Amino acid sequence: MAVGLSEPTDLLAIKGVKLATTACGIKKPVDGQPARDDLVLMTFAGHSVCAVTFTQNAFCAAPVSVAKKHLQQTAPRCFLINSGNANAGTGQQGMDDAQQSCRWVAEKLNCDATQVLPFSTGVIGEPLPLENLHAGITQLIPALDASNWLAAAHGIMTTDTIAKAVSEQVVLEGETITLTGIAKGSGMIKPDMATMLCFIATDASIEADLLQQYLSRAVDNSFNNITVDGDTSTNDACMLVATCQSSFSVIAEDPASEQFYQALERVCLTLAQAIIRDGEGATKFVTINIEQARSITEAKTVAYTIAHSPLVKTALFASDPNWGRILAAVGRAGLADLDISTVNIFLGDVCIVRAGAKSHTYTEAQGQAVMNQAEIDIRVELGRGEQCATIWTTDLSHDYISINSDYRS
Amino acid sequence: MAVGLSEPTDLLAIKGVKLATTACGIKKPVDGQPARDDLVLMTFAGHSVCAVTFTQNAFCAAPVSVAKKHLQQTAPRCFLINSGNANAGTGQQGMDDAQQSCRWVAEKLNCDATQVLPFSTGVIGEPLPLENLHAGITQLIPALDASNWLAAAHGIMTTDTIAKAVSEQVVLEGETITLTGIAKGSGMIKPDMATMLCFIATDASIEADLLQQYLSRAVDNSFNNITVDGDTSTNDACMLVATCQSSFSVIAEDPASEQFYQALERVCLTLAQAIIRDGEGATKFVTINIEQARSITEAKTVAYTIAHSPLVKTALFASDPNWGRILAAVGRAGLADLDISTVNIFLGDVCIVRAGAKSHTYTEAQGQAVMNQAEIDIRVELGRGEQCATIWTTDLSHDYISINSDYRS
Numbered sequence: 001m002a003v004g005l006s007e008p009t010d011l012l013a014i015k016g017v018k019l020a021t022t023a024c025g026i027k028k029p030v031d032g033q034p035a036r037d038d039l040v041l042m043t044f045a046g047h048s049v050c051a052v053t054f055t056q057n058a059f060c061a062a063p064v065s066v067a068k069k070h071l072q073q074t075a076p077r078c079f080l081i082n083s084g085n086a087n088a089g090t091g092q093q094g095m096d097d098a099q100q101s102c103r104w105v106a107e108k109l110n111c112d113a114t115q116v117l118p119f120s121t122g123v124i125g126e127p128l129p130l131e132n133l134h135a136g137i138t139q140l141i142p143a144l145d146a147s148n149w150l151a152a153a154h155g156i157m158t159t160d161t162i163a164k165a166v167s168e169q170v171v172l173e174g175e176t177i178t179l180t181g182i183a184k185g186s187g188m189i190k191p192d193m194a195t196m197l198c199f200i201a202t203d204a205s206i207e208a209d210l211l212q213q214y215l216s217r218a219v220d221n222s223f224n225n226i227t228v229d230g231d232t233s234t235n236d237a238c239m240l241v242a243t244c245q246s247s248f249s250v251i252a253e254d255p256a257s258e259q260f261y262q263a264l265e266r267v268c269l270t271l272a273q274a275i276i277r278d279g280e281g282a283t284k285f286v287t288i289n290i291e292q293a294r295s296i297t298e299a300k301t302v303a304y305t306i307a308h309s310p311l312v313k314t315a316l317f318a319s320d321p322n323w324g325r326i327l328a329a330v331g332r333a334g335l336a337d338l339d340i341s342t343v344n345i346f347l348g349d350v351c352i353v354r355a356g357a358k359s360h361t362y363t364e365a366q367g368q369a370v371m372n373q374a375e376i377d378i379r380v381e382l383g384r385g386e387q388c389a390t391i392w393t394t395d396l397s398h399d400y401i402s403i404n405s406d407y408r409s
Numbered sequence: 410m411a412v413g414l415s416e417p418t419d420l421l422a423i424k425g426v427k428l429a430t431t432a433c434g435i436k437k438p439v440d441g442q443p444a445r446d447d448l449v450l451m452t453f454a455g456h457s458v459c460a461v462t463f464t465q466n467a468f469c470a471a472p473v474s475v476a477k478k479h480l481q482q483t484a485p486r487c488f489l490i491n492s493g494n495a496n497a498g499t500g501q502q503g504m505d506d507a508q509q510s511c512r513w514v515a516e517k518l519n520c521d522a523t524q525v526l527p528f529s530t531g532v533i534g535e536p537l538p539l540e541n542l543h544a545g546i547t548q549l550i551p552a553l554d555a556s557n558w559l560a561a562a563h564g565i566m567t568t569d570t571i572a573k574a575v576s577e578q579v580v581l582e583g584e585t586i587t588l589t590g591i592a593k594g595s596g597m598i599k600p601d602m603a604t605m606l607c608f609i610a611t612d613a614s615i616e617a618d619l620l621q622q623y624l625s626r627a628v629d630n631s632f633n634n635i636t637v638d639g640d641t642s643t644n645d646a647c648m649l650v651a652t653c654q655s656s657f658s659v660i661a662e663d664p665a666s667e668q669f670y671q672a673l674e675r676v677c678l679t680l681a682q683a684i685i686r687d688g689e690g691a692t693k694f695v696t697i698n699i700e701q702a703r704s705i706t707e708a709k710t711v712a713y714t715i716a717h718s719p720l721v722k723t724a725l726f727a728s729d730p731n732w733g734r735i736l737a738a739v740g741r742a743g744l745a746d747l748d749i750s751t752v753n754i755f756l757g758d759v760c761i762v763r764a765g766a767k768s769h770t771y772t773e774a775q776g777q778a779v780m781n782q783a784e785i786d787i788r789v790e791l792g793r794g795e796q797c798a799t800i801w802t803t804d805l806s807h808d809y810i811s812i813n814s815d816y817r818s
Contacts, residue, residue: 058747059740059765089736091766124733125767188720188737229719231734232741308717310638310805311597311813318814324533325640327498328597331468332641338467356468357500358534396719401807404720405727 002278003285003374003394008153008165012178013146015203016045016243020143021155024136026122026129027084037155039136042199043078043109043144048243049208050076051215055236062087062094063118064235066102070114075208077115079199079239080105080137083156083184087120087128088234097128104134108141121184121197121235122158153182156197159403160186164274170263172256175248177204179263183271187280187404189228198223198238198271204260206242206250213252214261215240222268225300225391228279229400230308240264276392281400284316289379291388298335299389302380305333313396316376321367323352330380342383348376411687412694412783412803417562417574421587422555423610425454425652429552430564433545435531435538436493446564448545451608452487452518452553457652458617459485460624464645471496471503472527473644475511479523484617486524488608488648489514489546492565492593496529496537497643506537513543517550530593530606530644531567562591565606568812569595573683579672581665584657586613588672592680596689596813598637607632607647607680613669615651615659622661623670624649631677634709634800637688638809639717649673685801690809693725698788700797707744708798711789714742722805725785730776732761739789751792757785 019042023035030036044050052071054064070076080101087094102116109116120128153163165182181200206214219238250257277285288306293299306312309329315322326345331338340356348370351359370376428451432444439445453459461480463473479485489510496503511525518525529537562572576589590609615623628647659666686694697715702708715721718738724731735754740747749765757779760768779785 057737057740058744059736059749086733089733089762089765089767091764094766124731124737231718231720231737234733234737234740309640310719310809311640314810314813317810320814322533324495324498324643327468328466328533328640328643331466331643335467340468353498355500356498357503358498396810398807398810400719401723401726401805401810404723405729 002162003282005162005274005277008150008163010167011149011165012167012169012180013149014178014180014201014243015245016048017201017241018043018144018146019148019152020140020145021148021151022136022139022143024132026082026132037151038082038084039133039140040081040152040155041078041105041140041144042152044076044241045243045245048075048241049206049211051208051212051240053216053219053238055233057232057234057236059089059234061120061235062090063098063120064237066095066098067117067119067237070102070117073114074112076117077111078105078109079117079119081119081156081197082133083158084122085120085126085128086122086124086235089125090127093127097130100130101133101137104137108137119197119237121156124234149180149182156182156184158184158186159280160184160278162278164271164278166267166270168263168267170259172248172259175246177202177246177248177260179267181267181271183275185275186278187228188231188233189226189275189279197235200239200267201241201243203245204242204250205244205246205248210250210252211240211242214264218261218265218268221265222272226272226276227304227307227391227393228276273392276394279394280403281397282394283374283397284395285375286316286393286395287377287390288393289377289388289390290382291379292382292385293387293389294385296387296389299387300391302330302333302335302382303389303391305329306378307391307393310396316395317397319371321347321364321371323347323367326378327353339384344381344383346379347371411571412691414571414683414686417559417572419576420558420574421576421578421589422558423587423589423652424612424654425457426610426650427452427553427555428557428561429549429554430557430560431545431548431552433541433548435491435541446560447491447493448542448549449490449561449564450487450514450549450553451561453485453650454652454654457484457650458615458620460617460621460649462625462628462647464642466641466643466645468498468643470529470644471499472507472529473646475504475507476526476528476646479526482523483521484524485526486520487514487518488526488528490528490565490606491542492567493531494529494535494537495531495533495644498534499536502536506539509539510542510546513546517546528606528644528646530565533643558589558591565591565593567593567595568689569593569687571687573680573687575676575679577672577676579668581657581668584655586611586655586657586669588676590676590680592684594684595687596637597640597642598635598684598688606644609648609676610650610652612654613651613659614653614655614657619659619661620649620651623673627670627674627677630674631681635681635685636713636716636800636802637685682801685803688803689812690806691803692783692806693804694784695725695802695804696786696799697802698786698797698799699791700788701791701794702796702798703794705796705798708796709800711739711742711744711791712798712800714738715787716800716802719805725804726806728780730756730773730780732756732776735787736762748793753790753792755788756780
């Protein structure tokens with residue numbers, strides 16, 4: 001029931017990137033349905049460079065630890081991604097299993113195990129089914145092809161109801177540069193420097209440091225501004241690979257490089273918002289703008305307090321213009337010396353609170369008209385500064401409860 | 410559907426306190442049911458002293474502002490409490506309405522309007538129906554009686570499914586001192602120095618400063634350690650009145666005074682836990698203990714991160730021992746330099762995580778046995794200090810969503 005989201009189309013191949021997908025039985029079968037893909041391999045041409053952001057959760061999963069270790073040693077040659085099992089909270093066995101899966105891929109591709117980065121997503125605390133992985137890896141190698149982006153987007157899904165993928169192109173000094181990205185995520189979404197599995201590739205020629213700068217900035221402006229439930233995953237990772245197959249080089253001081261960055265940010269924003277549109281149980285796509293704050297941190301604090309309020313979220317689910325709950329959330333956000341008489345609150349274009357109290361022009365019918373929509377803007381003017389922040393979130397519905405009380409059963 | 414909570418019995422009158430309750434039509438009628446009480450008056454004998462804690466929400470309601478103002482001017486003679494309407498987010502009109510209701514009570518009781526403290530609870534952002542209040546106040550005066558504590562506990566309820574009240578007695582140097590308290594609250598519960606309406610009275614003789622010290626300490630150890638949904642109300646207030654009718658005086662340095670404090674803390678704890686047991690949609694009563702933390706603040710941060718995690722809360726609702734969600738919440742709590750290899754997690758007496766990974770002795774059957782209970786203990790040993798904290802919370806159920814999507818309709 002994703003909000004305003006349809007199956008991705010027109011995904012563009014990236015020179016130097018091949019993908020393959022298979023079903024090896026890590027995801028539990030659903031009665032009467034064919035086995036779902038749960039193992040994906042992405043390979044990159046030599047000289048590719050890679051930028052990364054990982055979860056800040058102190059309990060990071062085994063594959064995250066192994067990937068970090070491998071990145072310190074060499075440039076990656078490929079990613080192995082399984083869905084259905086997070087390999088998190090699995091201790092030393094989880095580390096051993098992640099490393100074993102890298103060795104198997106390395107044997108097939110004739111590279112070093114440290115050139116393989118492992119990623120996992122799914123249930124926490126269960127051991128990886130290694131035999132299934134081994135069989136799956138064997139099937140993946142002959143299936144590698146540049147055209148498999150959509151299949152890969154499906155292969156990394158867990159509770160997602162729809163695949164998330166997008167391509168962008170930008171022409172720099174006459175040469176067309178392409179970016180294609182896929183992402184998954186629907187619950188346990190409040191990324192902190194990364195989101196739950198996103199893989200982006202480009203054929204741009206670019207140095208690793210600049211690529212990392214661009215990715216960090218783009219993630220900060222996209223994935224780090226979304227929340228479904230405030231729960232940061234143990235497995236979050238966002239990867240950006242440049243295969244450097246273009247003859248045009250993206251260089252920091254070159255004005256054209258900003259165009260490349262903007263294309264990257266559009267890819268990240270589209271994928272981040274797609275995660276929210278497909279948030280577990282989501283029936284609304286909600287944009288929260290906080291303006292006139294003293295600092296960006298303060299603006300984000302207010303935005304997340306509104307976004308995480310179960311009372312605001314259930315009012316959104318009910319399409320109920322119960323603006324008192326928004327006001328109460330602003331009030332409890334913990335801002336020093338908040339003077340409520342300077343606070344205005346808007347639902348869409350409708351002013352609901354003016355100078356800290358119900359606006360004289362507000363009518364319930366106006367509020368209801370905005371709340372009936374599937375896409376809702378909440379805007380708060382704090383009246384105490386010039387900084388602002390925007391985040392995206394969902395409502396809290398019966399389906400969220402059903403999905404998360406049934407997930408393991 | 411309160412967890413382990415039954416209708417209060419054996420409430421004891423407090424010398425010097427009278428109460429009256431009436432239904433004046435502020436609460437919306439429920440089809441086929443008699444009108445519910447929604448207006449309560451409590452009066453106190455002369456020389457009574459009063460201690461208070463109010464909400465820290467910057468958007469505090471009009472009655473909270475008026476009560477604070479009146480308290481600066483004189484000692485209160487009575488409380489007027491309405492349920493069904495919070496008189497919050499109502500601007501100047503709300504202030505005028507609260508003051509008008511105080512004047513009406515003052516006329517009837519022949520006292521000054523500043524000796525009346527107003528309290529309101531219910532829907533935010535609607536004007537108080539003043540005519541109903543006026544009619545109700547007239548009915549209250551002749552009904553005042555010392556035996557009306559249970560009726561008063563019912564009269565202040567909103568989404569509560571059961572009344573919350575308790576009495577305690579303590580014998581100090583041969584004299585029996587009595588405390589009786591009532592509270593309401595079920596949703597929008599994460600009190601911050603107070604909870605959503607609690608009124609306690611005692612016949613103890615005690616000075617105002619000491620009474621305030623005791624109340625602040627007791628609230629800190631009870632109401633400030635509970636959460637249903639992380640939403641702090643605009644109207645929270647906890648009031649403690651001592652009518653000073655006992656001949657024994659509670660004095661700070663006297664060892665007997667600690668016995669009085671302990672009785673007060675028991676009253677606060679019982680009422681605070683009753684609010685959680687009757688939390689909106691609650692099917693579980695959950696105690697979260699965080700031990701071996703570097704500071705109490707750090708322990709509380711971890712406790713609330715677990716308590717507010719929608720994923721932990723839905724697992725509790727499903728009686729699903731999905732301990733990976735608890736582990737993920739600990740990991741994202743933002744503790745500096747958290748070494749997961751020192752972390753142990755227990756469900757009841759069952760060790761589920763030992764040294765940061767699934768305990769070798771853990772079986773799903775053990776976890777399931779604990780989760781099947783209505784009262785569940787979660788204990789986390791952080792292994793990095795000697796401080797600890799305990800908080801109480803609920804699960805997140807379909808009924809929470811239903812209650813909060815239907816509340817205004």
